[in-house]
Amino acid sequence: MEKDELKNLLEQAERNISRLQLTSASEMDQIVRHRANRRRVVRSTLTFATVAVLLFSLSLWFSNTQNRKQNTQSHKQIASLEDQIQQLQTQTETTLKLVKEVLNQQRKRDRLTALDNELASINSRLLEIEAKTDQTAYRLFLTASQMYNDLNQKDSAIETYNRLINLFPNNRWTLEATKRLEEIKKQNSEEINTKGELL
Amino acid sequence: MTDCSRKSLASSAKEKEDDEIALVKQFIQGDPDAFKVIIENNHHDVATLANRILGWPGEVDDICQEVFLAAFLGLKKFKGNSSLKTWLFKITINKCRTHQHRRMLGLRIFNKAIIQPVERTHSANKATTEDKNSMRIRRAVCSLPTRYREPIVLRYFNDMSIDQTSNLLGIKKSTLNVRLNRARNMLKNELKDLIDK
Numbered sequence: 001m002e003k004d005e006l007k008n009l010l011e012q013a014e015r016n017i018s019r020l021q022l023t024s025a026s027e028m029d030q031i032v033r034h035r036a037n038r039r040r041v042v043r044s045t046l047t048f049a050t051v052a053v054l055l056f057s058l059s060l061w062f063s064n065t066q067n068r069k070q071n072t073q074s075h076k077q078i079a080s081l082e083d084q085i086q087q088l089q090t091q092t093e094t095t096l097k098l099v100k101e102v103l104n105q106q107r108k109r110d111r112l113t114a115l116d117n118e119l120a121s122i123n124s125r126l127l128e129i130e131a132k133t134d135q136t137a138y139r140l141f142l143t144a145s146q147m148y149n150d151l152n153q154k155d156s157a158i159e160t161y162n163r164l165i166n167l168f169p170n171n172r173w174t175l176e177a178t179k180r181l182e183e184i185k186k187q188n189s190e191e192i193n194t195k196g197e198l199l
Numbered sequence: 200m201t202d203c204s205r206k207s208l209a210s211s212a213k214e215k216e217d218d219e220i221a222l223v224k225q226f227i228q229g230d231p232d233a234f235k236v237i238i239e240n241n242h243h244d245v246a247t248l249a250n251r252i253l254g255w256p257g258e259v260d261d262i263c264q265e266v267f268l269a270a271f272l273g274l275k276k277f278k279g280n281s282s283l284k285t286w287l288f289k290i291t292i293n294k295c296r297t298h299q300h301r302r303m304l305g306l307r308i309f310n311k312a313i314i315q316p317v318e319r320t321h322s323a324n325k326a327t328t329e330d331k332n333s334m335r336i337r338r339a340v341c342s343l344p345t346r347y348r349e350p351i352v353l354r355y356f357n358d359m360s361i362d363q364t365s366n367l368l369g370i371k372k373s374t375l376n377v378r379l380n381r382a383r384n385m386l387k388n389e390l391k392d393l394i395d396k
Contacts, residue, residue, distance in 0.1 A: 005394065006355065006383055006386065006387075007355050009336060009390065009393060009394065010336060010340070010351070010355045010356065010386075012329070012332060012333050012336055013255075013333050013336040013337045013340060013356075014255075014333070014337075014356070015329065015330075015333045017255065017333070018257065020243075020246050020247065020250060020257070020259065021257075021258075022242055022243065022246050022260070022263070023260055023263075025235055025236075025238040025239040025242060026235060028238050028242060028263065028264070028267060029234055029235040029238055031264055032234070032238075032264065032267045032268050032271050033234075033271070035264065035268050036268060036271050036272060039268075039272070
């Protein structure tokens with residue numbers, strides 16, 4: 001196909017086509033200026049908005065970082081305080097232990113003193129009892145001696161001496177009683193011998 | 200074309216370019232009427248190009264607004280390496296591409312609806328054979344992929360040279376020629392009977 005032929009053919013394309021209805025130059029000028037102004041306003045608003053958003057985000061970021069710093073500082077402070085508290089806790093625990101030990105020792109001492117007192121009181125009672133037993137033993141010895149010497153109740157006296165020996169074997173009056181019994185036995189044997197001779 | 204006429208054309212083009220640069224300078228300096236003059240000089244061409252690239256929807260005011268808005272905002276960056284028209288055409292092509300891309304993304308049905316009204320108005324009983332043929336040609340051009348439609352529109356509808364077209368589309372001449380050849384073959388297949396006539 002020749003180029004000119006194509007050109008001729010294509011020229012037909014715009015035949016019988018209605019002419020373009022164009023707005024006047026002044027109107028177009030006005031429209032363009034109006035749109036340009038509007039675009040400028042929109043752009044400036046957008047830039048302002050972007051700047052504002054940027055500033056806002058920057059301030060947010062700044063405050064966040066500040067908060068983080070403060071948080072880290074407070075965290076550090078909290079950590080140091082926690083350490084101090086732990087140290088104090090350990091100190092108080094050790095002092096409490098010491099106090100407990102001291103108190104225990106004190107209690108032990110008190111108990112010991114109480115026991116000592118009790119022991120002392122027991123000793124005094126023992127002495128009392130010893131004195132009383134000694135007294136009783138003496139009375140028995142005395143009674144037996146009176147029976148034997150004054151009342152001439154030899155059998156009763158021997159029985160009382162034996163009773164004294166049985167009841168208070170370690171008493172000093174027991175020794176006296178045994179001596180007396182031996183003496184009485186001797187006297188009895190001598191009397192039997194003299195009666196035999198007399199007979 | 201004689202040498203004399205060539206020279207006169209070149210000189211008139213040079214004068215035009217100078218005028219355009221002067222207008223741009225006036226606009227940069229803050230002359231409120233300069234941009235109005237730029238619109239007056241180029242509005243029709245920009246609208247026609249957009250109408251052709253988009254498949255003759257008939258309503259290209261939005262695209263024109265977008266193009267002149269981009270020009271208004273970016274005219275300070277215009278260095279004068281090409282003519283103001285070429286610069287505006289470049290913007291137009293880019294805006295048309297964006298428009299088509301948006302339409303392809305979300306409004307595929309709208310794409311058809313844009314072509315349909317032209318078809319409907321001319322497919323009435325009163326429509327002559329010529330109307331039908333022109334409608335077929337338009338439909339054939341519309342059915343071309345964008346990369347083939349754009350060179351065809353610029354080269355054959357806007358009568359641009361290979362250099363200008365390649366410069367506008369930002370492709371090499373060889374690539375442009377390949378695309379043009381392929382587009383021509385596609386159109387040939389589509390409009391075979393019309394060519395035979």
